[in-house]
Amino acid sequence: MTTFVLVHGAWGGSYGFRAVRGPLRAAGHDVFTPSLTGIGERVHLASPQVNLTTHVTDVVNTVLYEDLSDIVLLGYSYGGMVVTGSLEYVADRVAHLVYLDAFLPADGQSLNDLTGAGYGTSGIGLGGEWLVPPMARNFDDAAEADWHFARRSPHPVGCFTQPVRLRQPLEEYPFTRTYIKATADARTPEDDRRHPFWQAADRTKTDPAWRYR
Numbered sequence: 001m002t003t004f005v006l007v008h009g010a011w012g013g014s015y016g017f018r019a020v021r022g023p024l025r026a027a028g029h030d031v032f033t034p035s036l037t038g039i040g041e042r043v044h045l046a047s048p049q050v051n052l053t054t055h056v057t058d059v060v061n062t063v064l065y066e067d068l069s070d071i072v073l074l075g076y077s078y079g080g081m082v083v084t085g086s087l088e089y090v091a092d093r094v095a096h097l098v099y100l101d102a103f104l105p106a107d108g109q110s111l112n113d114l115t116g117a118g119y120g121t122s123g124i125g126l127g128g129e130w131l132v133p134p135m136a137r138n139f140d141d142a143a144e145a146d147w148h149f150a151r152r153s154p155h156p157v158g159c160f161t162q163p164v165r166l167r168q169p170l171e172e173y174p175f176t177r178t179y180i181k182a183t184a185d186a187r188t189p190e191d192d193r194r195h196p197f198w199q200a201a202d203r204t205k206t207d208p209a210w211r212y213r
Contacts, residue, residue, distance in 0.1 A: 017031075055159060181212075
């Protein structure tokens with residue numbers, strides 16, 4: 001039996017894992033999908049004070065209050081920023097760390113640094129520029145797209161501007177690591193190689209400290 005802690009991405013919520021929770025539990029695993037403050041089902045808690053530290057605390061408290069250990073900690077997309085920051089507090093409880101098409105920051109990097117998006121500095125946002133509207137997403141199924149779009153919410157900009165803190169390089173931690181790159185969203189090789197997820201893929205696929213899928 002494995003204990004999974006799955007961290008969702010920006011503008012989303014833990015509902016994004018609804019299709020995988022059931023099969024994992026049916027296979028005998030324990031699954032936790034913490035909701036990040038101010039988005040998804042916790043959108044009512046959005047405020048200008050919500051930042052990356054808030055979301056790191058959401059995940060860390062789930063692990064500590066549930067007293068979880070030997071976990072598989074997975075971050076999807078923006079969730080990669082969150083799981084990286086969580087290591088400061090729960091690295092000793094992680095058996096395997098997974099980045100699923102996710103940002104892979106180094107110490108001191110923010111999402112802005114990785115994307116060059118300029119959130120919070122170029123007038124992007126709503127409500128006094130502290131909320132960033134959802135980016136478009138492509139779905140093969142129109143009904144699935146409608147279901148998700150009805151639930152996606154603006155994201156507090158502090159989550160994108162605050163840098164992550166990482167005490168040591170990821171490769172120096174004792175747990176194992178996997179990077180998973182989704183390929184169905186490919187545009188052109190030139191565009192892809194500029195995208196931070198593809199840069200993370202290029203970094204990890206040839207590094208013996210990583211498993212790449």
